[in-house]
Amino acid sequence: MAHRFHIFRQHRVAFVALIVIVGYALIAVLAPWLAPRDPYSMSGDYPLVAPGTAGYWLGSDPFGRDILSRLMYGARTSLMVGSIAAGLALVLGTIVGVCAGYFGRHIDAVLSRFMEVLFSFPDILLALIIMAILGPSTVNVMLAIGVVYTPIFARIARASTLRVKRAAYVEAARTMGARTPRILIRHILPNISGPLMVQTTLSFAFAILAEAALSFLGLGVEPDAPSWGIMLNEGKDWMQHGWWVAVFPGLAITLAVLSFNVLGDGLRDLIEDTG
Amino acid sequence: MALLTIDNLHVRFRTPAGLLHAVNGVNLQVDRGEIVGLVGESGCGKSVTARAIMRLLPEHRSAQVSGRVVWRDEDLLAKSETDMVRLRGADLAMIFQDPLSALNPVMRIGDQVIEGPRQREKLSRQRARARAIEWLDHVGIPDAAARVDQYPHTFSGGMRQRVVMATALSGSPDLLIADEPTTALDVTIQAQLLERLRTLQAETGTAILFITHDLAVVAQLCHRVAVMYAGRIVEQATVAELFAHPRHPYTRALLNSTPVPGQRERLEPIPGAPPDGLHPFSGCPFADRCPHAIPACDLPPPLEDVTSTHRVACHRHEELADP
Numbered sequence: 001m002a003h004r005f006h007i008f009r010q011h012r013v014a015f016v017a018l019i020v021i022v023g024y025a026l027i028a029v030l031a032p033w034l035a036p037r038d039p040y041s042m043s044g045d046y047p048l049v050a051p052g053t054a055g056y057w058l059g060s061d062p063f064g065r066d067i068l069s070r071l072m073y074g075a076r077t078s079l080m081v082g083s084i085a086a087g088l089a090l091v092l093g094t095i096v097g098v099c100a101g102y103f104g105r106h107i108d109a110v111l112s113r114f115m116e117v118l119f120s121f122p123d124i125l126l127a128l129i130i131m132a133i134l135g136p137s138t139v140n141v142m143l144a145i146g147v148v149y150t151p152i153f154a155r156i157a158r159a160s161t162l163r164v165k166r167a168a169y170v171e172a173a174r175t176m177g178a179r180t181p182r183i184l185i186r187h188i189l190p191n192i193s194g195p196l197m198v199q200t201t202l203s204f205a206f207a208i209l210a211e212a213a214l215s216f217l218g219l220g221v222e223p224d225a226p227s228w229g230i231m232l233n234e235g236k237d238w239m240q241h242g243w244w245v246a247v248f249p250g251l252a253i254t255l256a257v258l259s260f261n262v263l264g265d266g267l268r269d270l271i272e273d274t275g
Numbered sequence: 276m277a278l279l280t281i282d283n284l285h286v287r288f289r290t291p292a293g294l295l296h297a298v299n300g301v302n303l304q305v306d307r308g309e310i311v312g313l314v315g316e317s318g319c320g321k322s323v324t325a326r327a328i329m330r331l332l333p334e335h336r337s338a339q340v341s342g343r344v345v346w347r348d349e350d351l352l353a354k355s356e357t358d359m360v361r362l363r364g365a366d367l368a369m370i371f372q373d374p375l376s377a378l379n380p381v382m383r384i385g386d387q388v389i390e391g392p393r394q395r396e397k398l399s400r401q402r403a404r405a406r407a408i409e410w411l412d413h414v415g416i417p418d419a420a421a422r423v424d425q426y427p428h429t430f431s432g433g434m435r436q437r438v439v440m441a442t443a444l445s446g447s448p449d450l451l452i453a454d455e456p457t458t459a460l461d462v463t464i465q466a467q468l469l470e471r472l473r474t475l476q477a478e479t480g481t482a483i484l485f486i487t488h489d490l491a492v493v494a495q496l497c498h499r500v501a502v503m504y505a506g507r508i509v510e511q512a513t514v515a516e517l518f519a520h521p522r523h524p525y526t527r528a529l530l531n532s533t534p535v536p537g538q539r540e541r542l543e544p545i546p547g548a549p550p551d552g553l554h555p556f557s558g559c560p561f562a563d564r565c566p567h568a569i570p571a572c573d574l575p576p577p578l579e580d581v582t583s584t585h586r587v588a589c590h591r592h593e594e595l596a597d598p
Contacts, residue, residue: 167376168377175364177365178390178394
């Protein structure tokens with residue numbers, strides 16, 4: 001009974017997280033209509049105004065740009081980078097992992113060693129190296145973060161494939177004359193999708209964080225693009241004069257990352273519950 | 276006419292403990308439209324023989340397969356994987372022991388039943404669905420039209436084995452290899468399933484190689500039976516002959532260790548255990564456990580004809596024959 005209540009509560013928290021994420025997504029999509037001001041327009045008359053004054057609900061930055069509007073546009077950057085980077089890692093990692101797990105032997109040895117080399121770099125360091133080579137741009141951030149998180153997916157996909165490929169229904173499918181591509185797509189892939197979905201959700205959080213970190217360091221998206229990481233970077237120099245410049249983007253990042261993590265944990269519980 | 280002829284089939288596995296001799300020169304023939312039982316205790320090589328026919332063994336890793344498996348006029352062991360893919364499901368199909376794991380849990384029943392034909396014949400979605408319903412109905416799934424879209428977890432064990440049967444038969448194979456398909460089921464479900472299998476066999480004319488350790492099932496279903504021991508066929512005959520006049524001491528021992536309803540005779544277990552396959556031997560594999568063993572049993576007994584339909588591999592089968 002206590003166990004059931006626990007799971008119920010866990011799922012309720014995950015549900016709240018889902019609502020927050022949907023909220024972020026709506027804001028991101030509708031930013032051009034929702035934002036009270038142009039996020040790029042500077043105003044010499046209103047630099048660094050406190051939250052609430054003169055229609056700047058969350059204040060303005062040192063260049064007189066509206067923080068709220070920039071946060072809303074920043075949600076677009078974060079979610080776009082997050083979804084494409086996590087999606088890229090999911091696709092690449094799954095292909096590598098399933099091939100390594102299913103074909104085994106030399107293919108497994110080569111792919112797994114390569115993934116382990118990637119894995120052995122600290123996340124941000126590897127992303128920094130890639131960004132330093134490719135140069136800062138939104139597309140490159142997605143590529144870099146996607147590559148960095150590929151090995152996690154490859155590892156999960158490989159382990160799950162090793163388990164599923166010995167299942168009787170895979171052998172049964174072979175005796176029915178199913179070819180290898182069909183076995184991989186129809187029999188292996190759907191049966192390993194659970195853990196991969198959980199990891200995708202968690203990676204979303206990592207990717208948002210990584211984007212913010214790279215942008216903070218000036219190796220992320222283009223400098224004038226609204227990004228939570230860039231806002232945080234600009235705001236840190238003004239903490240004593242205008243705390244709001246850094247605090248609000250920080251809160252936006254925290255809430256988004258927290259929500260994705262909670263949702264990921266909830267999904268994992270759900271999958272483990274239903275077996 | 277012989278559909279499948281297995282000629283001196285050997286299967287060995289490389290294991291950390293050494294070379295394991297799983298199948299040691301099996302000779303067996305299955306004719307068109309015939310049900311042949313392959314009987315033997317666990318580990319005697321029945322399933323390995325079945326997988327060798329289907330070419331499902333890990334041949335490029337641990338398994339060494341030699342001999343010939345002649346399908347019509349062609350040796351299956353010489354075929355490429357591409358050719359085998361074409362034969363599997365369409366010419367030869369196979370069903371497995373555990374119905375609970377033989378179905379993909381995240382694929383609809385109907386899609387699984389028609390998976391084979393759908394790949395080969397490029398059926399439209401509606402045609403495939405209709406065929407799937409037809410087959411589910413054939414194997415005795417009640418309300419097939421409603422159940423075709425459901426997932427395996429909503430089916431009981433017996434129902435799942437019926438679905439597996441439909442899956443194997445939907446490709447209209449000429450030979451169905453059934454590897455202990457009823458072992459995991461309870462006796463009443465088993466009886467229903469065997470009855471259904473016999474009806475379907477009579478309708479479609481598919482030959483069946485039925486692997487089991489259960490002599491009662493053989494008596495109920497099969498036309499002919501081959502008794503396997505330690506990777507060899509020790510006796511084969513028509514079901515009537517084998518049950519009435521078993522020649523090989525192992526076959527007799529097997530029959531004596533099977534309960535007969537209505538009789539309260541004490542069952543006789545077979546003393547000892549079968550050879551483990553890691554230590555090859557040249558003589559009769561049953562000699563160690565055989566009450567009739569003589570020094571000559573150190574030499575391999577040839578498979579000799581007793582009658583045109585009855586063959587046995589025992590040096591003393593003539594002396595030991597029923598008076």
